[in-house]
Amino acid sequence: MDSKTNKMIKVSVIDRKGEEHDLEAPTDMNMNLMELCKAYELPVKGTCGGMAMCASCHCYVESAHDLNEASEDEEDMLDQAFFVEDNSRLGCQIFLTDDLDGLKIRLAEESE
Numbered sequence: 152m153d154s155k156t157n158k159m160i161k162v163s164v165i166d167r168k169g170e171e172h173d174l175e176a177p178t179d180m181n182m183n184l185m186e187l188c189k190a191y192e193l194p195v196k197g198t199c200g201g202m203a204m205c206a207s208c209h210c211y212v213e214s215a216h217d218l219n220e221a222s223e224d225e226e227d228m229l230d231q232a233f234f235v236e237d238n239s240r241l242g243c244q245i246f247l248t249d250d251l252d253g254l255k256i257r258l259a260e261e262s263e
Contacts, residue, residue, distance in 0.1 A: 161252060167260060182247050184256065187247060193258070203224040209233075212256055213257055214256075
């Protein structure tokens with residue numbers, strides 16, 4: 152089997168109760184972090200379907216990974232989100248790539 156086929160990475164997600172979940176994520180499906188959390192039934196709404204038009208997948212990046220720059224749409228959404236920190240990102244804008252193996256994130260508190 153080709154080593155680039157069905158590549159899986161590990162992603163660690165700390166839920167809103169402080170419990171850590173070690174997830175396996177495929178990097179060959181153009182999946183984002185919000186979709187991964189939903190697949191594992193973690194409490195991420197993804198209300199807008201990954202269009203950076205809500206902040207229901209707001210998270211904090213806890214590891215030192217180099218992420219793609221936040222788009223203007225993502226920055227605008229984070230400006231309206233609650234509990235924003237320097238390491239805040241929208242999960243729908245973090246696409247799972249081989250470079251993100253070992254990524255650790257914490258789900259942000261919900262605004263409600």
